[in-house]
Amino acid sequence: MNKEVRVRFAPSPTGALHIGGVRTALYNYLYARKTGGKFLLRIEDTDQNRFVPGAEEYIKGALDWLGISPDESPWNPGNSSPYRQSERKPMYMQYALDLIEKGHAYYAFDTSEELDAMRERLTAARVVSPQYNSITRTQMKNSLTLPEDEVKARLASGEAYVIRIKIPRKEEVRLHDLIRGWVMVHSSTLDDKVLMKSDGMPTYHLANIVDDHLMKITHVIRGEEWLPSAPLHVLLYKYFGWEDTMPEFAHLPLLLKPDGNGKLSKRDADKHGFPVFPMDWKDPNSGETAMGFREGGYLPEAMLNFLAFLGWNPGDHKEIFSLEELVEAFSIERIGKSGTKFDINKAKWFNEQYLRAKSDEELAAYLIADIEKEGLSIDKEKAAKIAHVMKERATFPADLWKEGKFMLIAPSKFDDEIAGKRWNAEVVTVLATYIEKLAAHTGEFTPEIAKAVLEESAEANGIKLGKVMQAVRLAVTGVGAGPDLMAVFSIIGKEELSKRIKFALDTLQVL
Ligand code: GLU
Numbered sequence: 001m002n003k004e005v006r007v008r009f010a011p012s013p014t015g016a017l018h019i020g021g022v023r024t025a026l027y028n029y030l031y032a033r034k035t036g037g038k039f040l041l042r043i044e045d046t047d048q049n050r051f052v053p054g055a056e057e058y059i060k061g062a063l064d065w066l067g068i069s070p071d072e073s074p075w076n077p078g079n080s081s082p083y084r085q086s087e088r089k090p091m092y093m094q095y096a097l098d099l100i101e102k103g104h105a106y107y108a109f110d111t112s113e114e115l116d117a118m119r120e121r122l123t124a125a126r127v128v129s130p131q132y133n134s135i136t137r138t139q140m141k142n143s144l145t146l147p148e149d150e151v152k153a154r155l156a157s158g159e160a161y162v163i164r165i166k167i168p169r170k171e172e173v174r175l176h177d178l179i180r181g182w183v184m185v186h187s188s189t190l191d192d193k194v195l196m197k198s199d200g201m202p203t204y205h206l207a208n209i210v211d212d213h214l215m216k217i218t219h220v221i222r223g224e225e226w227l228p229s230a231p232l233h234v235l236l237y238k239y240f241g242w243e244d245t246m247p248e249f250a251h252l253p254l255l256l257k258p259d260g261n262g263k264l265s266k267r268d269a270d271k272h273g274f275p276v277f278p279m280d281w282k283d284p285n286s287g288e289t290a291m292g293f294r295e296g297g298y299l300p301e302a303m304l305n306f307l308a309f310l311g312w313n314p315g316d317h318k319e320i321f322s323l324e325e326l327v328e329a330f331s332i333e334r335i336g337k338s339g340t341k342f343d344i345n346k347a348k349w350f351n352e353q354y355l356r357a358k359s360d361e362e363l364a365a366y367l368i369a370d371i372e373k374e375g376l377s378i379d380k381e382k383a384a385k386i387a388h389v390m391k392e393r394a395t396f397p398a399d400l401w402k403e404g405k406f407m408l409i410a411p412s413k414f415d416d417e418i419a420g421k422r423w424n425a426e427v428v429t430v431l432a433t434y435i436e437k438l439a440a441h442t443g444e445f446t447p448e449i450a451k452a453v454l455e456e457s458a459e460a461n462g463i464k465l466g467k468v469m470q471a472v473r474l475a476v477t478g479v480g481a482g483p484d485l486m487a488v489f490s491i492i493g494k495e496e497l498s499k500r501i502k503f504a505l506d507t508l509q510v511l
Pocket residue numbers: 009010011012044204208221222223226
């Protein structure tokens with residue numbers, strides 16, 4: 001029997017969750033759903049200095065918004081409680097001590113001055129990246145170099161210490177990644193990372209491995225930036241004797257700047273005016289608010305679809321996938337190795353597709369809310385009609401009102417350029433006739449009727465309607481372009497239409 005798949009998203013609450021983190025969460029979610037497994041959320045808050053209030057709630061809020069909430073988390077715990085590393089603090093020391101016992105870790109008493117001095121010495125000796133490692137540790141103050149009695153005395157006196165992993169001098173560390181295949185690293189390139197800090201907190205590396213083991217994680221799906229740490233993690237599994245249950249690794253490709261040069265950053269996003277956070281984030285330290293996709297008008301289902309395609313593809317041309325369809329189609333094998341450009345236009349495209357797929361009634365709700373914010377009112381039926389006409393031209397729900405305002409509010413001025421080019425005696429004649437014919441018309445005012453009556457008005461004067469059409473639009477909407485004009489006329493209604501035309505005839509001059 002295959003064991004149950006358990007995957008985890010393990011963010012550190014150090015600020016707003018970056019969109020790359022959201023993609024990691026999504027891939028974990030998809031994999032869990034696909035395999036009938038469990039998706040866990042673990043808060044990695046061992047670095048107390050970097051803890052930012054509100055960051056945890058933000059992570060929860062973002063996943064809830066997207067509909068990819070975890071099966072187990074601090075808010076809905078399963079059998080692996082607690083789900084916050086700070087609450088698991090008492091568990092870690094025994095594991096570090098176990099490694100010391102087995103000869104794979106050691107106490108280090110070096111002060112920060114001594115560490116600095118070591119780095120300076122190495123830099124002076126032209127060592128490119130000075131490290132506490134299998135060579136330098138022989139000259140430092142640790143339980144490998146100090147006599148046993150002295151180590152005991154130092155520990156007994158309460159002197160500050162850290163516990164470091166003892167990386168072997170010459171060993172090939174091999175690790176298998178589901179996306180990259182075999183990765184080989186020589187241990188001489190690794191340093192003796194701190195596992196337990198002097199404040200009694202584990203570092204990320206120790207806590208992460210211990211927790212993945214205790215929480216029975218079967219697959220570690222995370223960003224590529226963690227690939228360099230993976231050899232250390234593999235060594236830890238080996239030293240703990242947990243090789244048999246070591247999870248499989250899948251390191252996701254980086255998200256790149258829109259031009260493909262380097263990693264996507266908040267700075268690029270600010271420069272190009274697009275969000276990199278799922279929701280608005282008010283930084284509690286700076287007080288600054290960073291823009292979120294949610295508040296920017298991105299729909300959660302569009303976001304999911306967009307994020308899924310940032311590094312994964314289904315292998316055919318289909319692009320629109322509901323969450324259920326993503327679950328169905330998803331596989332780790334189809335995740336690419338190379339970085340993916342973050343193309344905000346693609347995100348907008350997805351948003352447009354999902355917006356258009358919504359019913360007029362659903363879209364009307366957005367429109368009504370925006371209209372009411374301005375102290376105006378509209379009935380549902382009319383709002384649905386406006387939404388229907390506007391949705392082909394909208395990227396975000398807010399565009400429906402922004403671009404469709406003119407249907408409720410008559411223009412008070414007209415586009416000068418269009419007026420200069422198009423307003424002439426012919427359009428004046430056609431519109432004057434149109435008003436008369438509108439007044440005589442009874443019954444429902446459909447787009448077809450609006451058009452038929454306008455055509456009659458042109459024909460009656462021997463004028464080709466096509467020639468004056470843009471000026472007709474100008475008279476009614478104030479501008480030279482927009483959605484289907486006859487649909488607009490029908491929505492505006494006969495009386496309002498005539499009023500607007502009269503105003504245009506009174507205001508615009510034929511040059
Ligand atoms: N706490 C790490 C982070 O913030 C987790 C990395 C991992 O998934 O192992 O991304």
